[in-house]
Amino acid sequence: MRKITIIGAGSMSEALISGMIANQFIETKSLWVTNRSNRSRLATLQQKYQVSTSYDIEELLNGADMVILAIKPKDAGAAMENIKSHLSKKTLLVSVLAGISIQTLEELSNSHLAIVRAMPNTSATIGKSATALANNNNSTKEQIELVDKMFKTIGLTRFIEEEHLDAVTGLSGSGPAYFYYLVEAMEKSAIEIGLDPKLAKELIIQTLLGTAEMLNVSQKPSHQLRREVTSPGGTTEAGIRILEQHQVQEAFIQCIIQATNQSKKLGSALKNKLTSTL
Ligand SMILES: NC(=O)C1=CN([C@@H]2O[C@H](COP(=O)(O)OP(=O)(O)OC[C@H]3O[C@@H](n4cnc5c(N)ncnc54)[C@H](OP(=O)(O)O)[C@@H]3O)[C@@H](O)[C@H]2O)C=CC1
Ligand SMILES: O=C(O)[C@@H]1CCC=N1
Numbered sequence: 001m002r003k004i005t006i007i008g009a010g011s012m013s014e015a016l017i018s019g020m021i022a023n024q025f026i027e028t029k030s031l032w033v034t035n036r037s038n039r040s041r042l043a044t045l046q047q048k049y050q051v052s053t054s055y056d057i058e059e060l061l062n063g064a065d066m067v068i069l070a071i072k073p074k075d076a077g078a079a080m081e082n083i084k085s086h087l088s089k090k091t092l093l094v095s096v097l098a099g100i101s102i103q104t105l106e107e108l109s110n111s112h113l114a115i116v117r118a119m120p121n122t123s124a125t126i127g128k129s130a131t132a133l134a135n136n137n138n139s140t141k142e143q144i145e146l147v148d149k150m151f152k153t154i155g156l157t158r159f160i161e162e163e164h165l166d167a168v169t170g171l172s173g174s175g176p177a178y179f180y181y182l183v184e185a186m187e188k189s190a191i192e193i194g195l196d197p198k199l200a201k202e203l204i205i206q207t208l209l210g211t212a213e214m215l216n217v218s219q220k221p222s223h224q225l226r227r228e229v230t231s232p233g234g235t236t237e238a239g240i241r242i243l244e245q246h247q248v249q250e251a252f253i254q255c256i257i258q259a260t261n262q263s264k265k266l267g268s269a270l271k272n273k274l275t276s277t278l
Contacts, residue, residue, distance in 0.1 A: 002026050004150075005060050008070035008080055009042055012096055015070065015124035019154035021049050021119035022127070028052075030062050035039075036075070066146065069095040070107075071112035071265045076100050077273065089115060092143040096120060098169050099266030102136045102162055107274060116141040116147045119165055119173045120154060129155035130172040134162035166267070170260030178255065179208070195275040 004026055006013045013033060020026050030052040036043055042053040054060050061067060061083060071079050076097055087093065092114045094107055102115050107116075116139060120131040131151045135144055144159075153155045160168065183204055190200030214225055230236040243249070 002066075002146075003030050003032065003064045004066045004068065005032040005034070005064045006070055007034055007083065009033050009038065009069075009174050010070065010172060011122060012120065013070040014045065015118055015120070015122060015129070015154060016070065016096075016150075017045065017049050017123060019129075020150065021051075023153035025150060025153050025213075032064070034060055036071075037071070037216065054207060057083060057086050061091070064091050066092045066143075066150070068162060069093070069097055071097070071183060073097045073100050073270060076104075076270055077129045080105070082109070084109045087111070091149060092116060092139060094147055098173060098270075099263040100270060101267050102134065104267065104271050106136070114143050116144070117162060117165060118147070118151060119168045119175050120151065121176050124154035127153070127155055128256055129130065130175070131155060131157045132160045132168040132172070133157060134165055139200060163209055166263035167211055167260050168257075169263040170256045175258045176254075178252065183208070208225075242264055263266075 004020070006016060019150060020031060029048075029052050031051045033042065033045055033053050034055060035063065040104065045051055046053045049081065063161045067083065067087060069076065069079065076095075078154065087109060089112070093105065093109065096118050098119070100117070102117050105115050105117070106113065109247065114136065116135045118131055118133045118134055120129040123129050124131075129151070131154065135147075135221065138145050140148075148157050148159070186199060186204045189199060190204075215222060218225060220228075226240075
């Protein structure tokens, strides 16, 4: 019987819990969850998913096959300090933290652990995450297969070189927020143009689903699919002209570059802190 422990009980932790449980990846009582101090949140997760919860590090980590870090990047130092002496060489450490490199995790654990760094997104909640993963050389084939299977319970997985994980964070880790931002604009415009908000939301959602499915099944590149919507002298052309005047495509490119750079910054902030305390 497997034992998995999640350190952190926020939104990403819950997405992982719900995916694992919905897919019967692990027995509920063998899935352990903890956080820093929010007892009522742990009680909620315990009631909702029948997972085990504890603040006793030994109880949490003893015999764990996998320990998943699902805390904010700034809390990585404190959390690792708390757990490092209880991690065995047989345990796979999995991190979903933005920006924190495998090397930093190795330094924080002070031992040669098997480590996998992952970048999912919040669509994990409904089993539709796009998750990229990178492992260090200490990870065994069995551990890599296990973590892949685990993340497949929340959506698509791809193993990549670690150097690209900050870019993945900027692109698909933060990605749902960009689409929500666009939907917010569409909802606001619906009011301006006199549409019922409920009807508008249904139409927006179906349009998004249809667009995603077209991109998925069609062999055509995105710019061609866009051209096919755009009749000469028509409505789309008139609308897109405004987006081009405001350089919206360029703004999205800069947005993703900035998010990628922020992921790198989060990593180097912790690294610099570690170096200065050595
Ligand atoms: N949200 C997203 O879209 C995505 C997030 N991520 C990454 O996932 C990680 C978690 O994000 P998210 O779930 O949104 O964060 P939340 O703020 O929702 O949750 C953070 C959790 O960490 C706990 N925590 C903090 N310090 C410690 C500690 N020392 N020991 C144990 N638990 C601790 C908190 O406990 P308490 O409440 O008691 O303080 C809380 O349960 C981040 O590193 C983020 O980069 C990755 C992909 C997407
Ligand atoms: O905003 C963040 O830092 C996290 C990482 C990716 C998505 N959310």
